[in-house]
Amino acid sequence: MNLLFLGDVVGKPGCRAVCEVLPRLIDREFIDFTVVNAENVEDGAGLEIGLMNRLLAAGANVLTSGNHAYRRSEIIPYLEVEPMFLRPANFPGASPGSGWTIGNTASGESVAVINLIGRVFMDPSDCPFQVVDRVLGQIRDKATTVVVDMHAEATSEKQAMGWYLDGRVSAVLGTHTHVQTADERILPRGTAYLSDAGMCGPIDSVIGARPEDGIRRFHTAVPTKLKVASGPTIVSGAIVSVNEQGQALSIRRVQEKVPA
Helix, strand or coil: CCEECCEEECHHHHHCCCCCCCCHHHHHCCCCCEEEECCCCCCCCCCHHHHHHHHHHHHHCECCCCCCCCCCHHHHHHHHCCEEECCCCCCCCCCCCEEEEEECCCCCEEEEEEECCCCCCCCCCCCHHHHHHHHHHHHCCCCCCEEEEECCCCCCHHHHHHHHHHEEEEEEEEEEECCCCCCCCEECCEEEEEEECCEEEECEECCCHHHHHHHHHHCCCCCCCEEECCEEEEEEEEEEEECCCEEEEEEEEEEECCCC
């Protein structure tokens, strides 16, 4: 089975780029199942149902999120009823929505997706290590292929989760920093790992925002609204191949540039 995982989609430019690139990526790379992090799809911070539906129509099977999951309250009713829209599983227990789901490939194979969020330099949340243990207990007999989106700021926390889950899931793939890392590998017990998948958004930007906004925020310490940049975009992520036992056989980073 070939799994495609795409990093944070930033604003309408990122959504347009994914919708253009995803169908041909699926065909070219023989992709069986696609996971996309959509938490920044609405104006660079938050979820929006119309744009999320466009991503599903383009070929995404599951949409994950992160710290901006509830940024826009109008999305909450959809998180509560749509099983393919995820919020982090280690949000408080009363949080709307689900932190994991099980989808199927076109041939009927089951794929479990778990959405986690880190605690280092992030808002308070439950322990992702304890929560993922509970979730894995629930899905043990439902799917052998398991993909984890570890949405976190600290690389060390992501790496710790990779090693913690090595041999128990198919892949641990990081999101949130919007900058693709070059540390893809198969861990000793068969779990694919990448610290950050990168972003799907404007190339000439500060993590998707206009450079002048990012510069002003750091140069002056004045709170500045970050507006999504324009121009050419990039679609970033990774392709993971797994065997019938759910063990990763390979992982390869993906970057597709899209002209303005």
